[in-house]
Every structure is written in C-alpha cells, then in structure tokens.
Amino acid sequence: MADYKANLTVMTTAARIAAKGLRRDFGEVENLLVSVKGVGDFVSKADTKAEQVIRETLMHARPAYGWLGEESEPVEGSDPRRRWIVDPLDGTTNFLHGLPHWAISIAMEHKGEIVAGVVFDPIKDELFTAEKGGGAWVNGKRLRVSNRKDLSECLFATGVPFGEKKTLGLTTKDLVSLMPTCAGVRRFGSAALDLAYVAAGRYDGYWERELSSWDMAAGLLLVREAGGYLSDISGGTDILESGSVIAANPAIFEKFSKTLS
C-alpha cells in the first residue's frame, strides 16, 4: 500500500518545492529588468516550470485525482470526485516587475467543495493552510478574521480590472461608494494573498470580479475556516462559477456587501 500522507502535507511539500525554483527565478528577474531582452518570456517559463513540478508532486502522491491548473490542460481523474485546483504563481505581474508580493496557491476539491487549501508566500515565508473543519493557520499559528465593526475603521482590498476585463466601470463605482466610508482600499495584485490576509485579519474585507477558480480556491477555504463570510458579488454562493467574490468579517459583511454595486 502506498504511503498515505495527509493531503495538506502533500500540498505543502509541492508548494515548497515550487517555491525554491520561483525564489531563484525571482532573484534573476532583478538582473533581467534592466536587460534588453526583458523579463516576459523568462517569467512565463518560471510560471510553467512551477506548475509542472507541483503537478508531478501532487499527481505522484494522488494518481487518481483530477487536475485544474492555470498553465496546463485540465485532467479528469480516475476518481472524478476529487481534483487539485492550482495557481503556480498568483501575482505574476508583481513577479514580472520585481515586486515581492506573489504566492503559490493549491486547493483540493472533493465533490465540488474545497476541503484543503495552501497559499504560500515564499518571499515573506508565510505558509497559510486550512482544512475543512480544522481551522486556518499561518506558520502553525491559528488565524481569525478581524473583529472591526465600523466600516470607518476597516481596510479593504480589491483587484481593479485591467486589460480587456469588462468590469472596470463597476469596480470604479464600488470605489466611489466605499472609499468615503472606510479607512482605505489596497490593490496588491494577488487574489490568493488578498484572501489569506482577510483570513489573517489584516484586511477586514475583499472583493473582486473576473477571477478564475485557481486564483481563489485555496483562499476561500482560509477565509471560511478563519470565521469569515463569503459570497459571490450578487450575494449568491456560486463563487467559483461566477468568478466574483466578497469576503469579510461577519460583523461588517452585510454593510460592506450593500455598499458594492
């Protein structure tokens, strides 16, 4: 019989192996930033390499599971109820610009529900983990969402749509209604870390549209297990399907949601 390690152990191992390569590549980005050739191709290779090593590690440990990753074709497993949902490098644009704010995100889905999640920020050495019913943790310390109750004290995060995304107008409207009521809004460029920071009580709430499942899957479980509330942008429960998310501490969730368009 195969050596059966807990899913979180397998996921953490995969994240740490990928982190080694990404950390090395991120060091190289500094040199490339000033080179004629630029950083673009190099970073997209770093991205693909990281996904490959995560995929090999996870598929080796759980050969029957399916796969959904940002950089490769999806795979239906021989066990159709279980699959990995992986973003090997969330915050690619930050990485590309030498900004030290990006993460590896690995989630495990069982019967359509996320049951384990790992978000690893190798630069700050913060390993966020959660298992359904087992709480959310960072480097072994229990996480809890914030308990701020007045919007005026709350710090929020979002992602402002760029490029061809269609919801810039909506997000702009959100900012117009929210900014005067709160302590501030941050836009750091990694959805996985934004969710992890809500779980850690650093942000009181976060919202974004037009995301992919791999950006959010692990982070959603972190928030839930840290006691936060979640919905899609229209107040429903289809977060992964809709690609939109609202996450916040329970005390402000309703007020915060109502402020958004």
Ligand code: 2AM
């Ligand atoms: P990435 O760095 O892995 O691309 C920032 O607002 C968030 O949006 C990041 O988590 C980023 O993930 C994600 N993102 C970037 N481009 C995207 C796209 N075309 N579709 C969905 N999410 C995207």
Ligand code: CA
């Ligand atoms: Ca991503």
